[in-house]
Amino acid sequence: MTSPERTGRLALPGVLTATEAAATAAGIAAVQRPDGAIPWxxxxxxDTWDHVEAAMALDTAGEHERAAAAYDWLARHQNPDGSWYAAYADGDAARPTDLAKESNFCAYPAVGVLHHYLTTRDEPFRRRMWPVVHAATEFVLALQQDGGQLGWRRDPDGSAVSEALLTGSASGYHALRCALALAALDGAHRPDWELAAGRLGHAVRGHPERFLDKSRYSMDWYYPVLAGAVRGSAAAKRLARHWDDFVVPGLGVRCVLDNPWVTGGETAELALALWTAGQPARAVGVLRSMSHLRDGDGMYWTGYVYPDDALWPAELTTWTAGAVxxxxxxxxGDEATRAVFGGERLPRGLAPDCCRAGT
Structure with missing residues (x-):
């Protein structure tokens, strides 16, 4: 059971007490399997993205051995090409249920590995996981398109899908910067990764036409800010532009524009994006608005359909709790979390020629 003494630094007035934070971490830990895997x-x-989100949350609560076990699960189940499958069944056999390989899912472990290292300064862990991150990054960059964006997956037959998703590419940009930080810690010089990061960030910031139109989803609105591709006044303007479209006062953030449904994961992620944009008071307000999604055991319901006063779907997910x-x-003020999501010290990559030319 996670101790409130470990989570005292996670007390945030109006959002969580230390005891409540401990209960949330314990809820995630209760779902984690003996082999380290963390299903929804x-x-x-x-899936590997949500698995990593939950593992990072465990580290914030001082559950470092559990987080390390989650990353060791990734190392054991990585495919020879550096990827992971899009989904695995719950159960110790870890049977894949979706044989596609999504670039976003395969990139994100770099974020978690860096976060765990910055939390623990565990050098054997970092050295053990560097080959895992290296292979995953190489797999992801093989899907990068000429415009810098990431093709969103490889199909089960191995064919690459060239269409790109803005949220996935933004998350991939964040992950690539974390991978570059890990490369530097290992003494590896990767100018090809630096150029790829520069091209990817440029596409996310300024070329919406290179991505499939998913603008009805709130993630496409805030994720370029959360991932660090958009900063400063541009971030403030981006968040203000669709605030009234997606934010439901007192309830949280819509997942999609055309449905009266707020979701906890998107609400917590928007709060994190607001923090990166220098709006902490607004971030706290957004987190307070989703308190109605908290269950008595410390976990969070995925979403709420407010015209019907109905929790939907009826599930308490580790990734929602992890995002909170x-x-x-x-x-x-958690230093590792701030370093990974604040990004001031993460490598930014090399500006491509198109950026230097102003296009």
Whole structure:
């Protein structure tokens, strides 16, 4: 059971007490399997992106051995080409249920590995995981398109899908910067990765035409800010532009523009994006608005359909709880979380020729 003494630094007035933060971390830990894997909830599948989100949350609560076990699970189940499958069944056999390989999912472990290292300064862990991150990054960059954006997946037959998703590419940009930081810690010089990061960030910031139109989803609105591709006044303008479209006062953030449905994961992620944009008070307000999604055991419901006063879907997900703890950790000063999501010291990559030419 996670101790409130470990989570005292996660106390945020109006959002979480230390005891409540401990209960949330314990809820994630209760879902984690003996082999280290963290499914959405017991009986559901896991994917590597949400698995890493939950592992990072465990680190914020001082559950470092559990977080390390989650990363060791990734190392054991990485495919020879550096990828992971898009979904795995709950159960110790870790049977894949979706044989596609998504670039966003395969990139994100770099974020978690850097976060765990900055939290623990565990050098054997960093050295053990560097080949994992290296292989995953190479797999992801093989899907990068001429415009800098990331093709979103490889199909089960191995064919590359060239269409790109803005949220996925933004998350991939964040992950690539973390991979570059890990490369520097290992003494590896990767100018090809630096150029790829520069091209990817340029595409995310200024070329919406290179991505499939998913603008009805709130993630496409805030994720370029959360991922560090958009900063400063541009971030403030981007968040202000669709605030009234996606934010439901007192309830949280819509997942999609055309449905009256707020979701906890998107709400917590927006709070983290607001923190990165220098708006901590607004971030706290957004987190407070989703308190109605908190269950008595410390976990969070995925979403709420407000015209029907109905929780939907009826699931308590580790990644929703994880997003809450990460947002709170950034707001309460956790150094590793701030370093990874604030990004001031993360490598930015090399500006491509098109950027230097102003296009």
């Amino acid at each position: 909830y017991r009986g559901h599948h896991l 703890l990460l947002a709170v950790a950034a707001l309460t």
